[in-house]
Amino acid sequence: MASLNDGVTRLVHARLETAHARIAAALRPPLAEFDLVRGLTGLGAYLLRQAPDSHLFDRVLTYLVRLTEPLTAADDAGLNAPGWWTNDIPSRSPDPSLRGGHANLGMAHGIAGPLALLALAMRQGVTVDGHADAIDRICRWMDGWRQEGPAGAWWPEWVTLDELRTGRSAQGGPRRPSWCYGTPGLARAQQLAGIALADHARQDEAEHALTRCLADPTQLAHVIDPALCHGWAGLLATAWCAAADARSGNIAAHLPHLTGALLGHASEASPLHQPGLIEGSAGAALTLHSIATSSTGHWLTCLLLN
Numbered sequence: 001m002a003s004l005n006d007g008v009t010r011l012v013h014a015r016l017e018t019a020h021a022r023i024a025a026a027l028r029p030p031l032a033e034f035d036l037v038r039g040l041t042g043l044g045a046y047l048l049r050q051a052p053d054s055h056l057f058d059r060v061l062t063y064l065v066r067l068t069e070p071l072t073a074a075d076d077a078g079l080n081a082p083g084w085w086t087n088d089i090p091s092r093s094p095d096p097s098l099r100g101g102h103a104n105l106g107m108a109h110g111i112a113g114p115l116a117l118l119a120l121a122m123r124q125g126v127t128v129d130g131h132a133d134a135i136d137r138i139c140r141w142m143d144g145w146r147q148e149g150p151a152g153a154w155w156p157e158w159v160t161l162d163e164l165r166t167g168r169s170a171q172g173g174p175r176r177p178s179w180c181y182g183t184p185g186l187a188r189a190q191q192l193a194g195i196a197l198a199d200h201a202r203q204d205e206a207e208h209a210l211t212r213c214l215a216d217p218t219q220l221a222h223v224i225d226p227a228l229c230h231g232w233a234g235l236l237a238t239a240w241c242a243a244a245d246a247r248s249g250n251i252a253a254h255l256p257h258l259t260g261a262l263l264g265h266a267s268e269a270s271p272l273h274q275p276g277l278i279e280g281s282a283g284a285a286l287t288l289h290s291i292a293t294s295s296t297g298h299w300l301t302c303l304l305l306n
Helices: 002-024 040-050 055-067 096-100 112-123 131-144 161-166 183-196 200-214 232-245 252-266 281-293 299-303
Strands: 102-104 147-149 152-154 158-160
Touching (some): 040 112, 055 112, 055 131, 112 131, 112 183, 131 183, 183 232, 200 232, 200 252, 232 299
16 A cells, blocks of 8 residues: 555646646646546545545645636637636547537546536535635536436537537537446536535535436447446446435335346346456446445445545
8 A cells, every 4th residue: 555655646746737837838638637547636535545634635626626616728819718628529420510529528638527526625614725616616507507308307428619609519419328438427526515515405406306217218228248337336326426415205215127127237147247346347346235234335436425
């Protein structure tokens, strides 16, 4: 652990220096600077468990606060974009509309990850200057892109340049209900924000959005594998953590069905071929172990679910 901590410490220092230099130069961030899977949010999740009272963790939180502040880049041409607007194109999408940059909302690669980390830190009593304002800034931006449909509220996976200019999302409806990009992950992040800020209205809205999503057979039909990232394990883990904090039992009422769906998919004739955590058998096994033992062992912090 000492060797791992030393390595993480050196890496975080280097990443923070690069990030602050980028902000000082008024450049847009790459996703890998701040996201959960590759960036400072993921490193911050590690510090949340290993060194929550450290100066280094404070520096990560301070960076995330700065990330949420407006940034006028030299090539913006009047673009009124949030500080996390990136010129990167998500690797899984060749969509030409993303060539003008985008604002990613997801837990894995977007602003929901920083929101969840800021909220979890505040919930533990760890805050920095501007902390609550940063949470509120992200939440208000998400409010602006909240969509209403027959199955309740949902959010687009990202916002493109054309969508930013028109103020309207081109995404026709909610997509796969996943931890990584879908309504469940985004609802959990906003639930955590509501809890951290003692904003019961925001918490209730997030919980209602998740409940409606879990009750929609059309959305659930898009979940076809047991994995954590975008499968039944991630959906169950997200709902389980949200249910533990919820102000009603509505989310918890869906847990038996989700557990049965994960068991059914995990035990099918074609098992998971990968052994990994995010997209493989380890994630499904850990989720089932947590449900069976009612103990997370804190591993779900790597997904920023608790």
